[in-house]
Amino acid sequence: MCPVLAPLLFDRVLETVPSVGNPQVMELSPSALRELVSSAGKVQAELSSIPIDDRLQVIEHIARRWKQKLDNGDFEELKKEMSASTGYSPALMETELSFVPAVLGAANIRKNLDASVQGGADALHKFVEMDETEMFRHVPVGPVLIISSGNSIVPTLIPTVVSLVTGNLTVLKPSIANYRGVCEVFQLLAEVPDSRAARAVRSALVVSYFGHDSPSLKEALEELPMGMVNFWGAEPARTVVANMVGRNHNHPRFFVNGPFTGMAIIEEGVEILQAADDLALDVVLYDQQLCSSPTTGVFIGSYERAKEFLKVAGERLDETGAEFPLPPDQDRLFVLQGARRFIQMDGGMVLSSKGPENPWTLVLSKGRSSLGGLAAQFPAFNLFARRRFLEIVVVPDVEGAVELLRSLPDHPAFKGIDGVQSVGLAVTDGSRQRCVDLLVGAGVHRILPLGDMFMRGAVEPYDGVTMSSLFTRIVYWRQANAALEGQL
């Protein structure tokens, strides 16, 4: 079993030291990190010379092994531990772990690379002709440092796997909450049958936690010749990390994923039960902690119809939420009750569950949000602290819905988000195109059917860019001048 808080080094021997302020946690020492980064050229040259399908087979093996272990019930303890460390329901952890094989499946990753790498996935290990005499080859930009997101495993696996298969020496810093789960996944690399590809992938990955005041992390961000820093998270860490990377004279690329949120748009006239069912699923899965989760909604139509919808949605939340029970928490419920009452006293209509293990809350507001004063009175009941809590604002038309969407980053109750990443639609056929046309220009990254907001398609970009493009650069090779006649 992987030690919970010690780096995962595979065949390497590197010095580890206790994390500053937390002697229970071991992290790479500054000198070890320097040594690791200095090996990047060799490691990346070897990995990126291996055909992409061979690399993907290594990852596929992890997927298969994971599934076997999951089916054998080997992760029961892990589910409990992760449920405790993340605050998610044990049932949700079960679901989360079952997503892992799909994320690591070779076919899915290949599809993603084919869609995102100009010239196709083969351009990751050889030059591919893009036009007559002109060729592209995508090479790693690493070494890559990924500071990954908090709670769940999957959003950590995705960038790490893409970074790895695109040939980068990848240093992954998970959070304390998901460290154990992430470690359990990647340590399966050690069980992949020996091959040149397996050795190359293993030599290209290190998983290590770094404390906030870690001298190693500081050196990596400010001094070491990193090629890419990928940060998943929100303020204030984002700006702190950005400033540190800005001081690095090697000028690594820096890309931030998040913080975003999701919005549900429901229109009068759609099948109410289906829409309510879909909304409930999107709200309950991951308890609105993903950037794609709906944390706000609009209802296009009349207030009376919206009330009817709210009632049905409450019933569906009762049912769906009961499948993912949360451990009741007196303090959280105290705060939640306060917020519910504040909204009621402020004129909002509140529907809520009676069960402390499924503490959903729906707020219905006319024309404008009722959460405006909430942030001032209950500052800690912010977007990141809210669970299964959704306000639905009733608007007369699609334009009103998109206007609310655009204003969300300025809403005090949504402080800290950059914007709306995902929009879940349950609208009539007659409105759909108009709605999509307006959303295209409204800053959103994903438009999806309601009920499917959490699901990522294999070819999907991330926050507006293809992930492979973050971790690679293109070497352009023109073999002859002849082909360019007539071009500028």
Next chain:
Amino acid sequence: MENGSRSKLLNDPFVKRVWELIMGESLFKKSPAELASLRESLRRESLQYFARHSPYYLDLFERLEIDPAKATLHDIAKLAIPSDMLRGEGQKRFLIQDLEEGGETFSSSGTTGKDPVRVYRSPVDLAIMLKANTDLFEHVYGDVLKQGEGIALFMAAPELRYKLSFVAFVDLTLDKKGIELLYGMDLEDKSQAGTPWQKLTTNKESLMKFLKSKKEPKLFFTAPAGVHILGQKFETMGFGQRTVYKLATGAPPIKLGKGGIVVTGGGSKGFADLPEYPQLVSNAQKHFISKDVEGKQVDTPFMDVLGMTETLTALIDRYGVMDKVPHPLAEAFLLDPFTFEPIEEEGKEGILGIFNPFTTSWLEVFYPGDIMTCHSSKGFYGKEFVYKRRLSVKEGWDLQRACGGTLEEMMTKQ
């Protein structure tokens, strides 16, 4: 009191009834069943009164599907607000349209870094506050504070009289009774009198006067930490120092005389190493000596007041005699911490909710964040409440502190 008795609101039948009940013959002689019935009728009349005096409440009752004429305790539980909602200008929306000016605004310490809770008390509310709290205090004390007899020391600064409702109520009560009240603390920087969490220093002159006074009874008001610190100080005195102190003041022990009592308020919040209350009382009884009315030395009685800015009347207990009781007309209830439904079971922990139907400026129904239990009793209320703890602070959530907490915080900083 005089301003209250001239209030135009007394023309309203509900306010008139409340006034007559509060100012009339003792409510403590009524049976628990009679009082429960009285509270039920007041609950309904109160909601009807607020619906008459504020469109806000009319709309609120409608939205929450509450019929004032049939209002139950469950309805009251639905209307209870967390004290946090009264921070800053939070109370404004709840005030009636024809609010009377000339009252006082009290506020909490504001030490949490957020706006303090601020609650306006109209002249009629102030008069009710004074009478109701005095009646409750005397009932728990077991005697009437006689006009002009005795002396009191409040381990607070006089400036707090205009900030904290507990200090105000004690000041007003004793003033009305003609009992001299000394303040045992000074604000270090008086120019900052508007911020009660300023560091306090002991007013030695007041303390000496209290200790040397021959008046009886002596009433000592303080946060529990105040009693504890004083006891510790006595215990750590060397023989010589103790002798000199005794020659100068007559203490230790502090002789409170016939009917002397220690009144604490504010709980143990903000003072991590404070002993449990029974231990604190037991320790302090070595240093505070009282006599009963016949002059026989007894264990010094301790009363504890649970009061906060947002409640017009407090809950008071007398150690070893009765647990905390509210005013006979106040509705104290416990809410299930998970469902927020009222709970009836004895001994089960719940979040304390308070509804004061005699408050006329706003519908005073709230929960401050105290976990308590209750048990049946033979006393006037039929049940008594036992303080357990404050809900803990998680994820940056701050809970409203009771006013006594302010005193404690200030003492801790010394």
